[in-house]
Amino acid sequence: MSTATATPTTSTADVARSRSPKFLSGWSLAALIFIGPAILVLTVFMVYPAIRTIILSFENGLGNYVQLLTADPRFIRFSFPPSGSLWNNILWLLFYTGGCIVIGLIVAVMATRVRYERIVKAIVFLPMAIASTALAVIWRFVYSPDADTGLLNAILGIFSVSPVSWLGNAGFVNTALIIAGIWGSAGFAVVILSAALKGISSEILEAARMDGASEGQIFRRIIVPMLSLPISVIAVTLTINVVKLFDLVYVMTEGGPGNSSNVIAVQMYQQFSARNFDYSATVAVVMLIILIPVMIFNIRRFRSERVVA
Amino acid sequence: MTFGESVAVERPPRTMGERITRMVSKAPIHVALAIVGLIWLLPTIGLLITSFRPTSEILSTGWWEIFAGRLTFTLDNYTEVLGSQGMLNSFINSVIITVPSTILPVGFAALAAYGFAWVDFPFRDTIFLIVVGLLLVPLQMTLIPLVEVFAQMGIFGTFLGLWIAHTAFALPFGIFLLRNFFITLPRDLIEAARIDGASSWNIFRTVVLPLSVPALASFAIFQFLWTWNDLLMALVFAPRPGGLPMTTQVQGLLGTFATEWHLLAAASFLIMTVPLIVFFSLQRYFVQGLLAGSVK
Numbered sequence: 001m002s003t004a005t006a007t008p009t010t011s012t013a014d015v016a017r018s019r020s021p022k023f024l025s026g027w028s029l030a031a032l033i034f035i036g037p038a039i040l041v042l043t044v045f046m047v048y049p050a051i052r053t054i055i056l057s058f059e060n061g062l063g064n065y066v067q068l069l070t071a072d073p074r075f076i077r078f079s080f081p082p083s084g085s086l087w088n089n090i091l092w093l094l095f096y097t098g099g100c101i102v103i104g105l106i107v108a109v110m111a112t113r114v115r116y117e118r119i120v121k122a123i124v125f126l127p128m129a130i131a132s133t134a135l136a137v138i139w140r141f142v143y144s145p146d147a148d149t150g151l152l153n154a155i156l157g158i159f160s161v162s163p164v165s166w167l168g169n170a171g172f173v174n175t176a177l178i179i180a181g182i183w184g185s186a187g188f189a190v191v192i193l194s195a196a197l198k199g200i201s202s203e204i205l206e207a208a209r210m211d212g213a214s215e216g217q218i219f220r221r222i223i224v225p226m227l228s229l230p231i232s233v234i235a236v237t238l239t240i241n242v243v244k245l246f247d248l249v250y251v252m253t254e255g256g257p258g259n260s261s262n263v264i265a266v267q268m269y270q271q272f273s274a275r276n277f278d279y280s281a282t283v284a285v286v287m288l289i290i291l292i293p294v295m296i297f298n299i300r301r302f303r304s305e306r307v308v309a
Numbered sequence: 310m311t312f313g314e315s316v317a318v319e320r321p322p323r324t325m326g327e328r329i330t331r332m333v334s335k336a337p338i339h340v341a342l343a344i345v346g347l348i349w350l351l352p353t354i355g356l357l358i359t360s361f362r363p364t365s366e367i368l369s370t371g372w373w374e375i376f377a378g379r380l381t382f383t384l385d386n387y388t389e390v391l392g393s394q395g396m397l398n399s400f401i402n403s404v405i406i407t408v409p410s411t412i413l414p415v416g417f418a419a420l421a422a423y424g425f426a427w428v429d430f431p432f433r434d435t436i437f438l439i440v441v442g443l444l445l446v447p448l449q450m451t452l453i454p455l456v457e458v459f460a461q462m463g464i465f466g467t468f469l470g471l472w473i474a475h476t477a478f479a480l481p482f483g484i485f486l487l488r489n490f491f492i493t494l495p496r497d498l499i500e501a502a503r504i505d506g507a508s509s510w511n512i513f514r515t516v517v518l519p520l521s522v523p524a525l526a527s528f529a530i531f532q533f534l535w536t537w538n539d540l541l542m543a544l545v546f547a548p549r550p551g552g553l554p555m556t557t558q559v560q561g562l563l564g565t566f567a568t569e570w571h572l573l574a575a576a577s578f579l580i581m582t583v584p585l586i587v588f589f590s591l592q593r594y595f596v597q598g599l600l601a602g603s604v605k
Contacts, residue, residue: 027430027431028429030424030428030510034420034509034513035421035425035436037417037420037421039421042481045451045477046478048454049452049454053450053452056453056454107345110338113338114335114338119346122592123345123346123350124345126349126353127349127353129595130353131537131540131556132538132540133560134577134580134581137356137559137563138353138356138577141355141356141570142352146568148369148371149368151351151355151371183352191596247556250560268449269449272545284449284450284453285450287447287449288445288450291445295444299438299442
């Protein structure tokens with residue numbers, strides 16, 4: 001990103017700059033033709049609506065925010081254990097992000113040691129191509145409470161465990177959804193980590209082995225530290241996914257049973273559908289506020305590395 | 310990036326004995342990877358098999374019974390879902406929604422990216438940074454006012470509205486991705502064209518675009534799949550009742566026929582067909598696009 005200013009200044013731009021008022025100088029017709037359409041679309045259909053949403057959320061002064069953060073048990077209920085959609089997003093953040101990274105690391109490390117690496121990675125990556133809506137149907141089917149339909153209950157049936165309604169039970173539903181989420185996203189972590197693993201030179205690994213390091217020590221002392229950057233990339237990406245998480249939860253449970261598996265984005269849509277527009281706008285602004293630090297981290301990273309994936 | 314071959318961390322085995330020892334010592338890895346493979350394949354295969362089974366069998370036995378010899382297959386589920394459940398219509402709608410929602414952002418983003426990379430104008434980097442900053446705006450932030458804006462323009466609940474919404478939402482990422490690619494093109498090449506008297510437009514069209522096919526393809530594929538798989542935007546903006554894409558259609562089926570697995574399975578695979586074809590035919594661009602898209 002730092003190279004952006006390095007384009008040589010064209011002579012026409014210099015001439016224009018010396019003649020016209022400062023603010024308008026340098027805007028050639030070419031500049032307007034190239035960036036004009038995109039800037040127009042972004043301003044009318046993104047920036048303006050986003051500002052309107054912020055204004056709408058303050059329709060009752062701070063009332064909506066006070067209610068959302070202190071008096072809406074569907075959003076956050078401070079009990080032990082806490083509940084509500086914000087809390088569920090935190091659960092997702094911890095277990096979905098953590099699960100994807102741990103599984104991604106294990107699969108990537110194992111896959112580099114076999115000849116059919118390509119196949120393993122393609123299989124795990126495949127769900128990334130699938131619509132979350134289809135992914136939700138696939139997992140509703142796996143979790144079906146009927147042991148003659150649902151794979152999970154059929155497997156448990158072998159061990160004489162009676163069928164469980166995984167998605168109908170408030171105690172299981174979040175775990176069940178997060179597992180489906182990990183299944184859908186772990187391939188992303190596998191592909192990034194496996195590319196990073198190839199960057200670790202075999203000499204270092206050989207040298208460590210020569211010095212008598214065990215495979216476990218090599219993993220913990222060499223591989224994991226060298227993967228810290230790609231891991232942080234994955235963590236940030238998945239965190240953004242979690243905040244925006246909508247399709248999977250909406251299609252699998254609509255936040256139910258009750259409110260037990262609700263997440264922020266689904267709650268926003270429910271309020272929107274119920275035509276509580278100002279309250280729904282408040283939820284959207286809270287999503288934005290949560291995303292700001294993550295994105296600042298992300299943009300800093302782009303700046304320092306000038307690398308996109 | 311492709312799913313490349315593994316690096317040779319180990320030297321090749323010298324003797325048959327060494328080869329066997331190595332096979333045995335790797336046995337736990339093979340077993341673990343086989344389990345991983347099963348976990349990642351079985352849920353999808355189960356639904357795929359189900360989509361070809363007769364309704365009566367789906368209700369009475371699990372799909373795994375086919376391994377015990379229950380081999381009756383049928384296309385009835387697909388016929389029913391495409392016909393009476395309207396999935397054929399939705400399939401066409403998905404295409405109608407997706408194609409312009411891919412072409413428009415690629416075009417607008419390529420133009421803007423060239424502007425940010427190679428045309429000089431005041432506040433260029435500041436404006437670019439603001440555009441990149443828009444990456445953080447979630448769709449939810451724009452939904453409510455967009456409904457109003459589209460209603461005022463008379464395009465709420467039309468394909469045009471949906472195309473515009475998809476285009477606007479795709480631009481920050483597209484501009485970001487393409488600009489970062491364009492800036493890596495050799496400066497000498499562009500300078501040479503300028504000295505030869507080529508206009509910015511001609512440089513863009515004849516130098517920059519042909520050299521940027523990989524980046525354009527990655528973005529196009531990413532955007533195509535994003536739109537094809539989108540549910541939320543379609544729930545809000547798609548024309549009702551006749552203009553719904555497949556994702557909303559399946560979501561509706563789940564509401565009304567939560568246990569009609571023969572319909573749900575067939576419908577889900579219809580959604581998956583196009584992404585899977587893209588996946589297998591354009592794997593390289595596909596993976597690149599998805600990885601790059603991770604910032605979105």
